Amino acid sequence: MGEITVLHREGDAFAVLVRDHVIHADQPYSAGGMDAGPTPVELFVASLAACAAHYARRYLVRRSLPAHGLEVTAGFTMSAGVPARVSHVELQLRPPIRLSDEDAAGLRAAVAGCTVHNSILDPPRIGVHLEPQVAAA
Numbered sequence: 001m002g003e004i005t006v007l008h009r010e011g012d013a014f015a016v017l018v019r020d021h022v023i024h025a026d027q028p029y030s031a032g033g034m035d036a037g038p039t040p041v042e043l044f045v046a047s048l049a050a051c052a053a054h055y056a057r058r059y060l061v062r063r064s065l066p067a068h069g070l071e072v073t074a075g076f077t078m079s080a081g082v083p084a085r086v087s088h089v090e091l092q093l094r095p096p097i098r099l100s101d102e103d104a105a106g107l108r109a110a111v112a113g114c115t116v117h118n119s120i121l122d123p124p125r126i127g128v129h130l131e132p133q134v135a136a137a
Contacts (some may be wrong), residue, residue, distance in 0.1 A: 013037070041078070045089055049074035052091050053114035059110035060095060063103060069096035 005017040006025075012033040016023040025040055027033025038046065053072040060067040071094040079087040091111065099107060111117070 008033075009036075016043075041076075041086060045074050045076045045086065048089060048114075048116045048120070049091060051114040052093070052111045054092055055110045055114040056095070056107055059107050063106070065099070065103065066096045070094070 007015045007017065009015055009024075012027040012031075016025055016079045023043065024037030025043060027034040028035045028040055039067045049072050052074075053070060055071050056072065057067045060070065064068070073092040073094070075090045076130060077087050077088040077114075079085050093111065095107065097103075
């Protein structure tokens, strides 16, 4: 099982530790944060876009098509109601070359099969456990 640790820095800012990488997460100034990094929701959508890009690139390489310059943009909409959630994500794929109809369909199918996309369609069970505080010595 993989593990990610999130440490509070200050205010609404957190450091997300992933293996040997640090990702900073915060809220924008307009929401009371210091805008030291993307919001958790932006990271969520970014993970989908990055996964889509990875699967798209792998598809292009397998088909011996150019992959350098591939671009994926993700636009998202928040729900108006409660609970707060991302209600829509639109991925725009821009391969570096014009694709045949067959390869365009194959690229869309490859992206639709990405791990993050699959995890949204069949969401994981999420357990929340509270660890007791250890008394200071």
